[in-house]
Amino acid sequence: MKYEIKVSKTQQSQLPNLDFNHIPFGKVFSDHMFIADYREGEWQDLRIVPFQNFSLHPANMTLHYSQTIFEGMKASKDVNGNPLLMRPEMHAQRLNLSADRMVMPNVPEDLFLQAIHELIAIDQAWIPPADMEGSLYVRPYMFATDEFIGVKPSDTYKFVIFTCPVGAYYSKPVNLITEQKYVRAVNGLTGEAKAGGNYASSLYPAKKAHEKGYDQVIWMESPEFKKIQEVGTMNLFFVIGDKVVTPATTGAILRGITMDCFKTILKDKGITVESRDIYIDEILEAYMDGELKEAFGAGTAAVVSHIASITHEETLMTLPPISERKIGNMLKAEIDGLRAGTVEDKFGWLTKINVGVGA
Ligand SMILES: Cc1ncc(COP(=O)(O)O)c(C=O)c1O
Structure with missing residues (x-):
């Protein structure tokens, strides 16, 4: 119509x-x-x-x-x-x-x-x-x-x-802390909606994290604070070995459109990507084994926001230098290239604006 x-x-x-x-x-x-x-x-x-x-x-x-x-x-x-x-x-x-x-x-x-x-x-x-x-x-x-x-x-x-x-x-690589007291969302609340109140309630924990010297928090599922949800206002990806994992969006996590693009691009390139429950213990173990290669936030504003470090309780996990991060850098280049029309739009994601309309 x-x-x-x-x-x-x-x-x-x-x-x-x-x-x-x-x-x-x-x-x-x-x-x-x-x-x-x-x-x-x-x-x-x-x-x-x-x-x-x-x-x-x-x-x-x-x-x-x-x-x-x-x-x-x-x-x-x-x-x-x-x-x-x-x-x-x-x-x-x-x-x-x-x-x-x-x-x-x-x-x-x-x-x-x-x-x-x-x-x-x-x-x-x-x-x-x-x-x-x-x-x-x-x-x-x-x-x-x-x-x-x-x-x-x-x-x-x-x-x-x-x-x-x-x-x-260009967002500089961020230093994060896993949130152990406050929550952004729980199943059944409004985390899946882009509702203003979600952002208002996230400000206090973010302020507390800033005061402790961190850029943002990683939101965890209450009451155990073990299951990983999102980072700030972005979806979260980890590269463990040669696999990419991202928390499943099962009720408390915003279904990011950048996240959806990333999953499609990764699958298309033959890279394994799993959308599933991720617990902090798995990330700590991967880090200890030298298998935690990358972590990044995914969202419209920055596309990819590389994570420099994650602190969980007493453990500081420092991730490899950004120049060594193949997946996050590749995904950002793909999205930027699509937007500039220099990467082939093989999934039909781009719509041209008809500049004749209303001009
Ligand atoms: C809480 C939250 N998670 C994730 C995202 C990423 O979503 P998108 O990729 O659609 O920008 C956003 C931004 O919209 C957000 O506010």
């Missing part, structure tokens, strides 16, 4: 103020945003407008009860300057899984995709060129808009998409 999206363009583009060589992550916003309002059981007033503030009633339900979900993906330009998206339909589907869990309305997948295409077509000049290795971060999100005090699902919502240009994201 083709939706009618009303477009009003900015009179004053902020693009001339952007220095593509120095873009602070998440602080610069492109000229336009998409907004839809959910009222009386349907999405209404679909519009692309100049980037602007909202005005919120003090009793806005999101501010009190956190009925809010989001997605994060990237638009890039290939070496010929064509704007591309990678697996946007997976993000649409995950947004709706999050919506179901948080008793929020679904956004029809075709509306989600059309809105992103039209928005990016209008702001495509904000996508850094392929040789700069940056991208346009796309943030779709939905939040409750009822003005009401009392815990219940809101009857009205806003679905919004804005975009931020981001530079090449």
Whole structure:
């Protein structure tokens, strides 16, 4: 279905103020945003407008009860300057899984995709060129808009998409500690959803870890704190011998789209990848045997975030130098290459933005 999206363009583009060589992550916003309002059981007033503030009633339900979900993906330009998206339909589907869990309305997948295409077509000049290795971060999100005090699902919502240009994201190798007291999620809670509250509750343990000199925590399953879940806001991979292992997503772990890409690429290259329960004892044993070759986080922002060390209780595991890490470096190069159009899109993950639309 083709939706009618009303477009009003900015009179004053902020693009001339952007220095593509120095873009602070998440602080610069492109000229336009998409907004839809959910009222009386349907999405209404679909519009692309100049980037602007909202005005919120003090009793806005999101501010009190956190009925809010989001997605994060990237638009890039290939070496010929064509704007591309990678697996946007997976993000649409995950947004709706999050919506179901948080008793929020679904956004029809075709509306989600059309809105992103039209928005990016209008702001495509904000996508850094392929040789700069940056991208346009796309943030779709939905939040409750009822003005009401009392815990219940809101009857009205806003679905919004804005975009931020981001530079090449080289995360330095991180030093991690296994979390032994706090949890990010347990089966049955909202860990599988990309719900705002999950991130709020992760801040305190992360702050405690920073105070002890670590960059982030490895989330473990309570109450034993032995089974490994995720790292910060990324899925986790280990290379043990010639095998790659990643925790199975069985209820408490976000089903990362980067993780899914990695599993497909690894299988395609004939590398064994296992998605299963992983306990810290197995990692300690592999380390003692000299078999723990790599560990890395996987997520949209950094693609691969190499792990320099993991501390578990009294044991510090220092991993091999990054230059020796074949798997993590290969996976990052594959994803970056796909986004730049220099690696063949053999799985059909890339979608070209039709720049004629709405421009
Ligand atoms: C908790 C959490 N885990 C994993 C991921 C990685 O997911 P993706 O690869 O879809 O970005 C993210 C980021 O979205 C996240 O917030």
